[in-house]
Amino acid sequence: MLVVTERTTVDTRRDQIVEAARRLLAADPESSPTVRAVALEAGIGASTLRHYFPTQRALREAVLDRALEEPPSELAIRDSSRPPAERLTECLLQLLPPQALVEELPFSRWAEALAAVFGPDATAESRLAWAANGAQLRRRVAGWLAVLAEEGAVAPGSEERSARLLMTVVDGLATSRILPVARHDAAEELQVLDDAVAAVLRGRR
Structure with a gap:
């Protein structure tokens, strides 16, 4: 039997608010949703939201924590109707901090x-x-590469080595995102990932 406690209720409401903020960010990644907008999306009042997240910073940090905890999606890598490089790049972008x-x-x-x-x-x-x-992340990337190897886009047997290369690039980009003086813009990040992906594929784009 499920015992509903005050802690359960608090966690459920916090989850509701965090998911509402994530939906708004997914719809417009460049935005910074206001407390009022998140409350409206969650179907609650702004005062109720502030009870659980007293500051906008606290809400942003909760959303970030949830994003970092969530495993990356593998749906894109299996969509063989799209170019291998495009799919792999999209998957790798999921590994960067939002x-x-x-x-x-x-x-x-x-x-x-x-x-x-x-x-x-x-x-x-x-x-x-x-x-x-x-x-764990390297194994996940190696798994993505194994899917592409089955399609002939990646040399068989190179998955582990290529995963190490790609994760080294991703780690560097992640570091540059969090360092205020070293951030690349979105176009520069994409170019770096494109170059890394091209290095592990057999020239197919």
Whole structure:
């Protein structure tokens, strides 16, 4: 039997608000939805939203956390009606921190996250978790490449090596997104990914 507690109700309402904000961002990735717009999308009052998220920053951070927790979709890579390079690039873009939210968050948030893994007070557990996450993402990318290898777009047996190359590029782009002085614009990011993808494909675009 499901026991509905106050904690369950709070989590459900928070999820409702976060999903409403994500829908607005999905409809317009360059926007920064207002509290009023998110409340309207969620079907609640602005005062109710502020009860769960007192500041717009708190809401943005919750949306970002949800985006980072969600596994990337694999639907695009299996759509053989589209060029392999286009599909692979679209999948890789999912691995980058959402641009609209990154621009709204202070760099200190990212610095704290990195310090928790690489700083002097970082624990072995946090470093192992970071490494495990990286390995999981490489396996996912290798899986995407395996799909393309079946189509003849990627050399068989090169999936693991190519996944390491692509993840090195993605890691670099992710770092540039969170560093205020090193950000590329969207066109530059896409060009970098296009070049990396072209390097692992057999010249098919």
